[in-house]
Amino acid sequence: MxxxxxxxxxxxxxxxxxxxxxxxxxxxxxxxxxxxxxxxSYLLGAYSPEKTLVAYKNPGDSRIFYLRQETLSAFLKMVEAYKKDHPEERQIPFLVSAFRSFNDQKGIWEDKFTGKRKMREGIQGKNPLQIINLILEYSSAPGTSRHHWGTDIDINSLENSYFEKGGRGEKLYQWLRQNAFKYGFCQPYSPRSERGNKGYDEEKWHWSYARLANDFQKDWEKEYKKGNLTLTGKFLGSETLGELPMEYVGSVNPECKSISGRR
Incomplete structure (x- = not known):
């Protein structure tokens, strides 16, 4: 309204x-x-991004990514700051993923649930809960992803090794750890040891525009507790999730919560 x-x-x-x-x-x-x-609908990612998000292409890239205008503006400022600090560096931040709809996430989830998409282990001999726990190492259940909100981005590579010592993105990652907060970003999935050993495994590539995402997370948790965000019956394995959605949505790097939001 x-x-x-x-x-x-x-x-x-x-x-x-x-x-x-x-x-x-x-x-x-x-x-x-x-x-x-x-x-x-917004919190669940059940909407067309053209209605409220903006389109963006990496320089020289034909792929279109959708994200909130606030997220994009902050990201571009951060890119320019990194380039200024490291004019010699060729590995500048670029997008590999941004907004994903409920159906996008459903496709990823069900491909993994049925074994069509490779994971750390195969699904043979596993029961539904074991498969779900395997998926949840790195993939959200549909309706629970921060990517639904237009605030979260994946950059450069979906491999932690890219950002680690000796990797092409090592310098970039160290800079982000020290400076991303200045632009409203944080790494939501830091090492699990920093998050009570709960939630997804660490994702060095995933950065969240916390100035907005913090509020969306609060709204999501509130509406889920009230029973307004119904997931059961909407994708394979949903009946087995139990309270895992609340755990995984809420298990975020504490540093993200320190970034002030819009409210």
Whole structure:
């Protein structure tokens, strides 16, 4: 629902004969976070990115990536800062993934669930929960990915070794660790030891525009607890997830939470 910037709509609610004014949980302005899209659809990635995200191509690359304007602006500023600090460096940040819809994530998930896509181990002889735990090392269940929000990007390589000692992206990763927060970014999936040994394995390539993503995460967790984000029956293995979605959405690098958001 859209709310004019100078006014708020209030819902008149009667509780025990007392009239209260309650602000909608997702009240927003015309430039607000959901841009006219149903908040629940947005949080689940069940929308067309053309409606609220912007398109971007890496220089010399024909692939189109969608992300929020705020995310893109901050990313481009960060790229320029890195180039200024390392004018000799050829490995500058570039996108390999950004927005992914519910259906995009469903395709990844079900390809892994059925063994069509390679994982660390094969699925033969494993029960559904064992397969799910294997998938969740690096892939989110549909409806639970931060990539649904247009705030998260994967850069340069989907291999941690690229960013580690001796890798082509070692210098870039060290710079990001020291400077990304200045532009509102953080690495959400830092070593699991920093996150109570919960959630996904470390992803050195995954960076989140926390100034917005923190708020979307809070909204996701709130709506999931209220039972408004229903996943059961929407993809293979969904009946076996239990409370894993809450654990994996919430198990984020504590440094991300220190980046101030829009609210």
């Amino acid at each position: 859209r709310v004019p910037s100078l006014f708020r709509f209030f819902i008149l609610l009667s509780v025990s004969s007392t009239w209260l004014f309650v602000q909608p949980a997702f009240a927003e302005s015309d430039s607000g976070p959901y841009s006219g899209i149903s908040p629940l």
